[in-house]
Amino acid sequence: MPNLTGRLSAQCRFVVIAETARDANIGKIATEYQHYAHARAFPTVAEELDVLIGHAKNYQLLEEAGEGSVVERIAGVFKAWDLSVFHPFVLWVLSYVPDEDEQRRILELLESYLIRRELCGLTTKNYNKVTTGFIRAAKSAPDNAYEAFSKYMVDLTSDISRMPADGEVKEKVLHRNMYGYGGIPTPRLRYILKNVEYALRDKFDEDVTVLTSNLTIEHIMPQKWAENWPLGNGQTVAHEYSWNVRWGNQPMDDATAALVDARSEAVDTLGNLTLITGPRNSSLSNAGWTRKREELSNSLLALNRMVAKAENWDEKSIKARAAKIGDVIVARWPAPASDA
Numbered sequence: 001m002p003n004l005t006g007r008l009s010a011q012c013r014f015v016v017i018a019e020t021a022r023d024a025n026i027g028k029i030a031t032e033y034q035h036y037a038h039a040r041a042f043p044t045v046a047e048e049l050d051v052l053i054g055h056a057k058n059y060q061l062l063e064e065a066g067e068g069s070v071v072e073r074i075a076g077v078f079k080a081w082d083l084s085v086f087h088p089f090v091l092w093v094l095s096y097v098p099d100e101d102e103q104r105r106i107l108e109l110l111e112s113y114l115i116r117r118e119l120c121g122l123t124t125k126n127y128n129k130v131t132t133g134f135i136r137a138a139k140s141a142p143d144n145a146y147e148a149f150s151k152y153m154v155d156l157t158s159d160i161s162r163m164p165a166d167g168e169v170k171e172k173v174l175h176r177n178m179y180g181y182g183g184i185p186t187p188r189l190r191y192i193l194k195n196v197e198y199a200l201r202d203k204f205d206e207d208v209t210v211l212t213s214n215l216t217i218e219h220i221m222p223q224k225w226a227e228n229w230p231l232g233n234g235q236t237v238a239h240e241y242s243w244n245v246r247w248g249n250q251p252m253d254d255a256t257a258a259l260v261d262a263r264s265e266a267v268d269t270l271g272n273l274t275l276i277t278g279p280r281n282s283s284l285s286n287a288g289w290t291r292k293r294e295e296l297s298n299s300l301l302a303l304n305r306m307v308a309k310a311e312n313w314d315e316k317s318i319k320a321r322a323a324k325i326g327d328v329i330v331a332r333w334p335a336p337a338s339d340a
Contacts, residue, residue, distance in 0.1 A: 010084070015055045017088035018095070021135040023128050058094040062087065070100055074107040077114055080191040085127045086110065089134045097138070097145050105146045106138070112333035113153065116164045118188055119329070120172045126160040133161070150336035163335050170326035174319060177268040179217065189217055192329075193275050193303065199328045200302040215275040218284065220292065220307055221318065223267055228288035231259045232314055240264055266315045271322025274303050289313045 009029050016024040016036050024032040042048040065075030074090060077083070090107065097103050117124075137152030138145040156162045164172075178184050184192070194215075221229055223240065230236045235256060241264055252260070266272060276284070276299065284292055289312065297308035306324075310317045 011056070011059055014059065014084075014088045014091055015052065017132065018055065018092040018135065019051070021132050021139060023132055054095055055091050058091050059087070061094065062090055070094075070103050071107065074111050076191060077111050080187040081114065081118075082187075083114075083124075083127075086114075086131050086134075089131050089138075092135050092138065093145070096142055102146050106149055109146070109150060109153065109336060110134075112335065113163050115192060115329070115333045116169050116335070118184055119169055119176070119178075119192070120164045121176065121182075122162075122164065123160055130161050154336050154338055165335060166330040169330055170323070173270050173326035173329060174322045175265075175269065177265075178270045179219070179268040179273060183268060186217060189273070190215065190275065193217070193273065195332055196325055196328050197275065197301055197303045199332045200306065202302075214277060216277070218274050218276045219267060220272050220274055220296075221263075221267055221289075221313055222286040224286045225263065225267065228286060231256065231263065233259060235259075240267075262315055266318045269318060269322055270325055271318040271320070274307060275301060276304065 009026055012029050012033055013024045013026045016029070016032050019040070020036055037048060040048075042051075061069065062071050062075055062078075065072050065079075071090065071094070074086075078086070089110070093103055093106050097106065133152065134149060138149045141148035153163050176183075178189060183189070226237050226240050233256065237252070237256065237260055241260065274296075276296075284295055287295075293308050293310075293313070296304040299305060299308075307313070307321065
């Protein structure tokens with residue numbers, strides 16, 4: 001029963017936020033709702049129930065996220081991000097934007113916003129205020145909610161709320177460490193790579209659904225690359241970090257150290273990450289390029305076949321793939337037009 005009570009309180013809070021465009025204290029949700037209902041001054045109990053039932057149905061739609069539904073994609077983001085703070089905004093859109101195509105455009109823009117901020121490492125701590133701002137913006141022009149919402153988003157400039165531009169997203173895809181400490185949590189990274197996979201496919205690809213539960217994130221060039229992956233100058237080194245080699249009193253000239261450092265910086269970037277099945281991940285492990293290329297060439301995923309086309313896999317290959325993925329990302333998750 002406590003779990004049910006907690007869910008009902010959370011849903012009631014979402015309704016209050018959606019209706020008032022202001023945050024609500026879940027610890028005082030009964031009082032918060034009373035204030036809302038009093039201000040709304042419902043003529044009858046039936047009309048009040050109609051609003052609550054409408055939101056409940058939309059909440060169920062968001063929870064079930066049926067295939068092809070208007071909320072399917074954004075619900076996938078919320079699940080991967082473990083995020084509910086934007087539920088009130090989605091409830092408002094589903095309740096007060098009558099056109100399904102416009103609903104879809106709004107929710108796709110919200111998805112772009114979340115993906116781009118994640119890739120750029122921007123904070124999620126202000127999202128409760130961002131949510132209420134989104135609701136107010138859309139409510140300001142209910143007959144043209146998408147345009148009002150997108151214009152509001154364009155006008156956001158602070159790091160705690162802004163939508164990153166194409167150039168910033170591409171730069172982060174090229175250079176930011178996306179994996180491990182300081183990177184993107186695994187479920188979110190899988191979601192991003194899954195959607196890049198779909199975008200890379202062409203009409204000749206098999207129509208295979210990417211079930212991310214069956215896939216793991218794999219480093220193409222492994223994090224432990226020193227043994228099987230010689231540097232660009234042909235030299236094999238004892239460790240993946242130049243400071244570690246020198247700390248062990250092993251000789252290393254500055255030019256080689258620079259190559260080691262460049263490789264270490266590239267390994268956890270998005271250009272070196274892909275999706276593969278769990279068993280294949282285990283078998284590939286720290287294998288060299290020849291073996292890994294052979295395995296990847298047999299993959300059903302376009303993400304892996306594009307890698308297997310490379311004759312060699314090094315820092316230049318990683319950067320080239322990252323540049324292509326960056327182009328895919330800004331096309332799949334576009335920013336609103338600045339003149340919206």
